[in-house]
Amino acid sequence: xxxxxxxxxxxxxxxxxxxxxxxxxxxxxxxxxxxxxxxxxxxxxxxxxxxxxxxxxxxxxxxxxxxxxxxxxxxxxxxxxxxxxxxxxxxxxxxxxxxxxxxxxxxxxxxxxxxxxxxxxxxxxxxxxxxxxxxxxxxxxxxxxxxxxxxxxxxxxxxxxxxxxxxxxxxxxxxxxxxxxxxxxxxxxxxxxxxxxxxxxxxxxxxxxxxxxxxxxxxxxxxxxxxxxxxxxxxxxxxxxxxxxxxxxxxxxxx
Amino acid sequence: xxxxxxxxxxxxxxxxxxxxxxxxxxxxxxxxxxxxxxxxxxxxxxxxxxxxxxxxxxxxxxxxxxxxxxxxxxxxxxxxxxxxxxxxxxxxxxxxxxxxxxxxxxxxxxxxxxxxxxxxxxxxxxxxxxxxxxxxxxxxxxxxxxxxxxxxxxxxxxxxxxxxxxxxxxxxxxxxxxxxxxxxxxxxxxxxxxxxxxxxxxxxxxxxxxxxxxxxxxxxxxxxxxxxxxxxxxxxxxxxxxxxxxxxxxxxxxxxxxxxxxxxxxxxxxxxxxxxxxxxxxxxxxxxxxxxxxxxxxxxxxxxxxxxxxxxxxxxxxxxxxxxxxxxxxxxxxxxxxxxx
Numbered sequence: 001x002x003x004x005x006x007x008x009x010x011x012x013x014x015x016x017x018x019x020x021x022x023x024x025x026x027x028x029x030x031x032x033x034x035x036x037x038x039x040x041x042x043x044x045x046x047x048x049x050x051x052x053x054x055x056x057x058x059x060x061x062x063x064x065x066x067x068x069x070x071x072x073x074x075x076x077x078x079x080x081x082x083x084x085x086x087x088x089x090x091x092x093x094x095x096x097x098x099x100x101x102x103x104x105x106x107x108x109x110x111x112x113x114x115x116x117x118x119x120x121x122x123x124x125x126x127x128x129x130x131x132x133x134x135x136x137x138x139x140x141x142x143x144x145x146x147x148x149x150x151x152x153x154x155x156x157x158x159x160x161x162x163x164x165x166x167x168x169x170x171x172x173x174x175x176x177x178x179x180x181x182x183x184x185x186x187x188x189x190x191x192x193x194x195x196x197x198x199x200x201x202x203x204x205x206x207x208x209x210x211x212x213x214x215x216x217x218x219x220x221x222x223x224x225x226x227x228x229x230x231x232x233x234x235x236x237x238x239x240x241x242x243x244x245x246x247x248x249x250x251x252x253x254x255x
Numbered sequence: 256x257x258x259x260x261x262x263x264x265x266x267x268x269x270x271x272x273x274x275x276x277x278x279x280x281x282x283x284x285x286x287x288x289x290x291x292x293x294x295x296x297x298x299x300x301x302x303x304x305x306x307x308x309x310x311x312x313x314x315x316x317x318x319x320x321x322x323x324x325x326x327x328x329x330x331x332x333x334x335x336x337x338x339x340x341x342x343x344x345x346x347x348x349x350x351x352x353x354x355x356x357x358x359x360x361x362x363x364x365x366x367x368x369x370x371x372x373x374x375x376x377x378x379x380x381x382x383x384x385x386x387x388x389x390x391x392x393x394x395x396x397x398x399x400x401x402x403x404x405x406x407x408x409x410x411x412x413x414x415x416x417x418x419x420x421x422x423x424x425x426x427x428x429x430x431x432x433x434x435x436x437x438x439x440x441x442x443x444x445x446x447x448x449x450x451x452x453x454x455x456x457x458x459x460x461x462x463x464x465x466x467x468x469x470x471x472x473x474x475x476x477x478x479x480x481x482x483x484x485x486x487x488x489x490x491x492x493x494x495x496x497x498x499x500x501x502x503x504x505x506x507x508x509x510x511x512x513x514x515x516x517x518x519x520x521x522x523x524x525x526x527x528x529x530x531x532x533x534x535x536x537x538x539x540x541x542x543x544x545x546x547x548x549x550x551x552x553x554x555x556x557x558x559x560x561x562x563x564x565x566x567x568x569x570x571x572x573x574x575x576x577x578x579x580x581x582x583x584x585x586x587x588x589x590x591x592x593x594x595x596x
Contacts, residue, residue, distance in 0.1 A: 006363075007364070010360065010363040010364065014349070014352070014356075014360050017351070017352065017356065018349070018351045018352070021351040021352075021392075022351065085349075088347060088348065088349070088350065089343055089347030089348070090347045090348065090349050091347070092311055092343065092347050093341075093343070093347040093348075093349075093361075093408070094364065095310075095311060096309060096310070096311060096336055096339075096341050097336060097361075097364035097365060098333050098334075098336040098337040098364075098365065098366070099364055
């Protein structure tokens with residue numbers, strides 16, 4: 001099994017090089033995150049007076065959502081990267097090598113994890129720059145980053161599955177639209193107390209809400225274990241299911 | 256070079272989903288160190304075959320052994336992959352990597368250490384003459400350079416067998432010759448090469464043995480020479496100085512009396528004479544006619560080419576267009592009664 005580790009690492013390095021090789025790949029999501037953070041932060045600044053936010057700083061409230069949306073949306077990037085290799089034939093070249101074929105999948109997922117980490121890190125840096133005070137301290141920030149990586153992998157699995165299923169670049173990118181409701185049907189901009197009707201119900205059903213809330217309590221309140229564990233369980237459970245599904249699909253398609 | 260077959264294929268069948276039959280039971284074998292070619296048009300089943308042999312594609316049925324490993328055994332595919340190198344038709348290159356990075360990555364994939372991979376990459380860049388552009392991204396390479404870097408990538412691990420799927424299709428003649436030189440050299444060093452092509456000249460120049468494949472079946476097999484010889488006679492074509500019917504008839508009568516002439520006819524361009532050996536017969540025919548005061552305007556010798564072999568076995572030209580290539584083709588079609596005057 002020592003082989004698969006070094007193989008995965010080789011493929012990871014190559015995929016990172018490919019990702020970093022196109023500056024737009026790196027800059028665009030970072031730019032969007034920064035932009036959303038500043039725009040929504042300023043736009044809804046006053047809504048804090050409605051109450052129930054658990055903070056007086058709307059930007060602090062927003063941090064968790066910004067992190068979640070950036071890692072969710074980058075899920076399609078993983079699928080897209082894999083698809084590019086499939087279409088160029090490079091994927092076949094990898095399959096021709098005497099390596100475990102799962103190292104190709106894992107190498108791709110590791111890039112997704114790294115990307116989620118970097119993106120979350122930039123959001124955290126931005127938050128610190130505008131004076132957000134993370135309640136759970138440095139360990140809390142690290143925990144948030146870890147959760148962001150975990151959750152990034154969840155959506156990367158989805159992206160990869162869509163890519164493997166459709167084998168079409170446009171479809172893979174467009175499929176990102178399916179992620180929209182998951183991102184917005186949450187306590188993105190308003191706390192639960194301020195939501196009502198079907199929206200409140202949808203937010204309760206949406207698993208993304210729980211992951212985001214875990215990050216939010218670490219930002220605003222500190223180590224509220226109940227909420228944090230729920231978030232970790234939801235993200236971990238989703239990852240377990242989707243990773244199994246992705247592996248199964250990948251095995252079937254590369255046999 | 257051993258007598259053993261390094262590739263052995265029996266009754267290989269591939270049916271794609273939707274009941275599309277790509278291979279309907281092909282048999283062939285390749286000897287150790289042999290340069291073997293698959294000649295056929297697009298969609299004939301060449302790529303399918305080579306992809307099955309290289310473990311990229313699953314066969315539907317049949318027996319395949321590559322480098323001594325039976326494809327049906329689960330442990331074989333990894334061993335086969337270690338033994339082969341594959342340069343592909345849809346050049347599977349990593350456009351965003353530099354040529355150097357691409358080759359180092361190939362080295363790592365074939366279990367070389369990082370330093371070893373680097374050294375090997377430098378060697379290979381030198382070999383295919385791309386040292387100068389090693390740092391440039393592969394995406395900026397010309398068609399010929401892409402094929403060369405791809406070939407280099409297939410050689411990192413000194414494979415016993417090299418698979419080449421249409422290695423020079425779409426290349427300019429100069430780049431094609433460069434690739435051919437590399438292949439000849441590799442073959443000279445003992446590498447077994449299995450190549451697919453739809454370029455007659457490529458098959459003729461490089462391959463020791465050929466299989467002509469069409470519609471998922473091997474329709475002919477042999478050395479390029481034997482395949483051409485099987486086609487039969489050479490042709491000598493003679494146009495007379497003044498092509499009156501009378502003169503043509505006189506010349507025809509003279510020619511057809513010769514023992515070395517196996518057939519003769521007249522078409523709108525002049526005489527068409529079937530002989531065993533065109534080059535040796537031409538001067539004799541020339542002499543014969545001149546001695547009989549028949550003036551000659553033109554003389555041409557043509558012998559069967561692989562195009563003709565292909566036409567013969569598949570009933571069409573390899574490019575899929577109507578067969579109106581060279582003079583020989585036309586003569587063959589006439590003699591086959593395809594075109595009537």
